Amino acid sequence: MAAQIKEPAEKLYKILSEEYRVYQELQRLGNKKQEALIENELEDLAEIVEAETELMDNVDNLEAARLQLIESISTNLDQSAEELSFNQLLPELPEAKKAEFSELRDKLLELIEDLNALNESNRQLLMEALKFNEFSMKAVIGTENQQTYENPGKAGKNNKSNRIINRQA
Structure with a gap:
């Protein structure tokens, strides 16, 4: 490894490892969120969303640090940061580091793919x-033209006062 990228590359590996750990935690929370959604546990869901928000802030900070390191490495390799890819960085690393970076990259990509699928499911x-709640609310409140009871003497008139919940309340 070129001496000028050795330290930034080691820092990059640590950041990617930490990102992997945070994404694993997000996946764990995503599974808990799925259970909370299925069980309709709103308090648990609120706590999970709060924890996810904190983890996403952590991811944002790690991404900023990663981009800063990529900038430093790209400068040392006389390339632009936007054009520096994993495949361009890999040859600059010693064999032992190549294997570590490749393995971590593969694990990260697989985890992110799984996390995206879990998020889509959630x-x-x-x-x-939300559709069920909307349906439930319409059933309880009724619609503007819906009658809950029709007096035979008042057929055709809208009897809004017979609703379970008055929309104007």
Whole structure:
């Protein structure tokens, strides 16, 4: 490894390792979120979302540090940071580091793919829960033209006062 990128590359590996750990925690929370959505545990869901927000702030900080290191490494390799890819960095690393970086990269990519699938599943569960809640509210409140009881003498008139919950309240 070129001496000028040795230290930044080691720091980069540590940052990527920490990102992997944070993404694992996000995946654990995503699984808990899925259970909370299925069980309709709103308090648990609120706590999970709060914990996820904190972890995402951590990811943002790690990403900023990673981008700063990529900038430093790219400068040392006389390349632009935007164009520096993993495949361009890999040949600059010693064999032992190549294997470590490749393994970590593969694990990160797989975890992120799994996390995206879990998030999509949770998004769909949330959408279904919202639809169910909307349906429930309409059933309780009624619609503007819906009658809960029709007096035979007042057929055709809208009898809003018979709703379970008055929309104007």
